[in-house]
Amino acid sequence: MTNLITTPFNADSTAAEVIAGIELTGRRAIVTGGASGIGIETARALAGAGAEVTLAVRNREAGERTAEDIIGTTGNKRVFVAPLELADRASIAAFIAGWEGPLDILVNNAGLMASPLMRTPEGWEMQFATNHLGHFALATGLHGALAAADGARIVSVSSSAHLRSPVVFEDIHFRNREYEPWLAYGQSKTANVLFAVEASRRWADDSIAVNALHPGSIRTNLQRHVTEEELNRLRSQSGTTTSPGWKTPEQGAATSVLVATSPLLNGIGGRYFEDCNEAGPNQPGTRQGVAAYALDPAAAEELWRVSVETLA
Numbered sequence: 186m187t188n189l190i191t192t193p194f195n196a197d198s199t200a201a202e203v204i205a206g207i208e209l210t211g212r213r214a215i216v217t218g219g220a221s222g223i224g225i226e227t228a229r230a231l232a233g234a235g236a237e238v239t240l241a242v243r244n245r246e247a248g249e250r251t252a253e254d255i256i257g258t259t260g261n262k263r264v265f266v267a268p269l270e271l272a273d274r275a276s277i278a279a280f281i282a283g284w285e286g287p288l289d290i291l292v293n294n295a296g297l298m299a300s301p302l303m304r305t306p307e308g309w310e311m312q313f314a315t316n317h318l319g320h321f322a323l324a325t326g327l328h329g330a331l332a333a334a335d336g337a338r339i340v341s342v343s344s345s346a347h348l349r350s351p352v353v354f355e356d357i358h359f360r361n362r363e364y365e366p367w368l369a370y371g372q373s374k375t376a377n378v379l380f381a382v383e384a385s386r387r388w389a390d391d392s393i394a395v396n397a398l399h400p401g402s403i404r405t406n407l408q409r410h411v412t413e414e415e416l417n418r419l420r421s422q423s424g425t426t427t428s429p430g431w432k433t434p435e436q437g438a439a440t441s442v443l444v445a446t447s448p449l450l451n452g453i454g455g456r457y458f459e460d461c462n463e464a465g466p467n468q469p470g471t472r473q474g475v476a477a478y479a480l481d482p483a484a485a486e487e488l489w490r491v492s493v494e495t496l497a
C-alpha cells in the first residue's frame with residue numbers, strides 16, 4: 186500500500202478536536218445508532234459544526250432524549266430523530282421514503298456485537314443483517330440523495346474485529362457451520378470495509394467517497410452480550426504486547442468524524458482508518474491495521490452482488 190493518509194491527530198484525539206475549524210452549516214447528515222455510545226458523540230460533533238443531523242434510531246425515546254441533549258450542548262436546533270430498524274427492510278424503506286433532498290454525510294454507525302445466534306424472519310444471521318445488509322440497503326436506497334450533494338461522504342464504522350474473519354461466501358449465514366459469535370461479528374465488520382471499497386469504485390463519478398474505520402475500544406452498550414471475563418480474555422490475547430486502553434466516547438467518535446469531514450480526505454475512498462489515520466496492512470499477531478481480504482476488490486465486488494441478490 187502506498188501513500189497512507191496521515192493527519193495531525195491520533196488515538197487520544199477527540200471528535201471536537203478533529204472537527205475544530207470545519208464549517209458544516211447547510212450540510213445534512215444521518216447517523217445510524219445515533220442515540221448510544223460513539224454515535225451520540227459523532228452526532229454531537231457534526232451538529233456542533235453546524236450540520237443538520239438526523240439520528241436514525243430504533244429506540245425513539247432514546248433518540249428524542251439524545252437530540253434534546255445535543256441541541257442543549259451545541260445550540261444547533263436542527264437535530265432530528267427518525268425511526269430505523271436495520272434488521273427490517275420495511276423500516277429501511279420507510280426511512281428512505283421519508284428522506285427529502287440531498288444528503289452530505291451518512292454515518293453507518295449502528296452495530297450489534299457477539300450476540301447469541303439470532304436470525305431475521307428471512308433467516309439471515311443477525312449481525313450480518315444488521316451491521317452489513319441493513320446499512321447496504323440504506324446506503325443504496327439513499328444513493329440519489331448522496332449523489333445530489335456536492336461531494337458526499339459515507340462513513341462505514343467497522344472494527345479491528347474484522348481481523349477475526351473474512352466474509353465466508355460459502356456460508357455467510359452459518360447454515361452449515363457452527364455459529365461462533367465473534368466470527369459472525371468479524372465477518373460483518375469485514376463486510377463494512379468491503380462495502381467502502383466497492384461503493385467508492387461504483388460511485389466515484391457521483392463524487393461519493395466511502396471509507397471504513399475502527400473507532401478503538403470504547404465502553405458502550407455494544408458489550409452487552411459479552412461478560413467481563415470474556416472481555417478481559419479477548420483484550421489480553423492475540424499476541425499483542427499491550428492491550429490498547431479504553432477510549433472515551435468522545436475519542437471513539439474522532440475517527441468517524443475525521444472520515445466524515447476532514448479536508449485531508451478529499452477525493453479519498455475505499456480506505457480503512459484507525460486512531461485518526463489511515464491504517465497500514467495488519468501484521469500477524471497484532472490487532473492493528475487492515476486485513477488484505479478486507480480491501481480485496483474482487484471480494485468487494487462479490488459482496489455487492491450477493492447483497493443485491495439477498496435483498497432482492
Ligand SMILES: NC(=O)c1ccc[n+]([C@@H]2O[C@H](COP(=O)([O-])OP(=O)(O)OC[C@H]3O[C@@H](n4cnc5c(N)ncnc54)[C@H](OP(=O)(O)O)[C@@H]3O)[C@@H](O)[C@H]2O)c1
Nearest residue numbers: 218221222223270271272294295296344402403405406407
Ligand atoms: N465500542 C467499541 O469498542 C467498538 C469497537 C469497534 C467497533 N465499534 C463499532 O462502533 C459502532 C458503534 O458502537 P457503540 O460502541 O457506540 O455501540 P452501542 O452503544 O451499542 O451503539 C450501537 C447502536 O446501534 C444500534 N443498533 C443495534 N442494532 C440495530 C438495529 N437492528 N437497527 C437499528 N439500530 C441498531 C443500537 O440501538 P439500541 O440502543 O436500540 O440497541 C445502538 O444505538 C458499531 O458499529 C460497532 O461495531 C465499536
